[in-house]
Amino acid sequence: MENYDRIVEKISKKSGLEKEEIERRIEAKRAKLSGLISREGAAQVVAAELGISFDNEKLKLEELLPGMRKVNTVGKVMNVSPVRTFKTKKGDDGKVVNLFIADDTSNIKVVLWDTNHISLVENKKIGEGIVVEIANGAMRENELHLGSFSEIKITNETINEVNTGKVFRTKNISELKNSDNARVRAFIVQSFEPRFFYVCPSCRKKAVQENGNFTCAEHGKVAGEKRALMNVILDDGTETIRAVAFHDNLKDLGITEFENPGEMIVQKENMLGREMAFYGIMRNNKMFNTPEFIIERAEEIDADLLISELENN
Ligand SMILES: [Zn+2]
Structure with a gap:
């Protein structure tokens, strides 16, 4: 189940309203904000208007969204960064540590600011492989931050399967920031x-x-393998962005005829106006100093899902 569907289901359960009604309100909210807000973001606004909060509810990592407060969750520590020290504005010594935790649905960076929490890391109580329970954390962008009002403790809950794969969060193009891993649903317009x-x-x-x-710098004289790359412009209604797809990923866009210019023109034509889900990362193009979305995978939009979305409008 997609993250969005899970949120809709939760709101439905807590409010007693039909899922269709919730989705209608979410779409109305998005329309009012000219699509400047993601579906997940709009869902949160609708939930808040209905007086529903996800506070104090234990959430899966996949369900954590930017802007959430009082986040409770559980995850297995996969990785711990070295403790960094810095000077606070007042000139005091501050410390910060990043944990990377995972559960069966997703993974997230957890930032510890509190010296009591950090000492658990320094004393090796919290480290790789330990399952931790977190209470009262706050989401800052896509990171979970723990301050002095937050809690982190070792729990004897077990997490066997972990999803440590790259997390692509659904975003509007207008929301993309450098180094975001994102899923964008958009049209190829150029x-x-x-x-x-x-x-x-x-x-x-x-x-x-x-x-x-x-x-090759490393292997000396080699038989070079020909590869292709292509730039496209994606448009999701909030903004447009220049994107690039490399050789193997071009297949996802229907481009395969690299050696046949005539066929390639046909394939390029067919690609225009197509709506797809693009998974990738935002980078700054060094040559042009402009943001660019590197496509790592592209998928057809699920036709059934599309139909149900249309019916709900
Ligand atoms: Zn080489």
């Missing part, structure tokens, strides 16, 4: 000519062409 480059077959790094030969 495409550019593909560009080609060559890679070393062993290490996949760029191979330099010289007098018809290819050299």
Whole structure:
């Protein structure tokens, strides 16, 4: 089940309203805000208006959303960063530690600011493999922050399966920030000519062409493998963004005929106006100093889901 559906179900259960009614209110809220808010964000606003809070309810990591307060959750510590020290504005010594925790649904960065919490890390009470219970945390963007009013303790709950995969959070294009891993649902509204480059077959790094030969910095003279990349413009109604897809991911967009320019033109035409779910990461393009969405995967929009969304409108 998608995160959004889970939230709708929770609101429905707590309010006693039908799921369809909740979704109608969420869409109305989004329309009112000209789509400037994500579905999940709008769901939170609707929940708040209904007097529903998720405070003090134990949530799965996948359910945590930016802006949530009084977050309670449980996760297994996968990784601990070294303790960093810094000077506070008052000139005192401050400390901060990041934990990376996971459960069966997702994973998240937890930031500890309180010296009592940090001492649990310093004394090796909390470390890799330990399951921790967190109370009263606050979401800042997509991180869970724990201050002096928060709690973190070791629990004997067990978490066997952990999802440590890259987390792609559903966002509007207007909400994307540098280094966000995001899922964006958008239309391909423009495409550019593909560009080609060559890679070393062993290490996949760029191979330099010289007098018809290819050299890899590590492997010397190699047979260069031809790869393609293509820029497209995505539009989700909130904003447009330049995106780039590399060789293997271009297949997801229906581009396969790299050696046949005629066929490729047809494929490019077919791609325009298509709506898909794009998974990727936001980067700053160094050459142009502009934000760019690197597509790691693209999926068809589930037709059944689309129909049910249309029926609900
Ligand atoms: Zn190489």
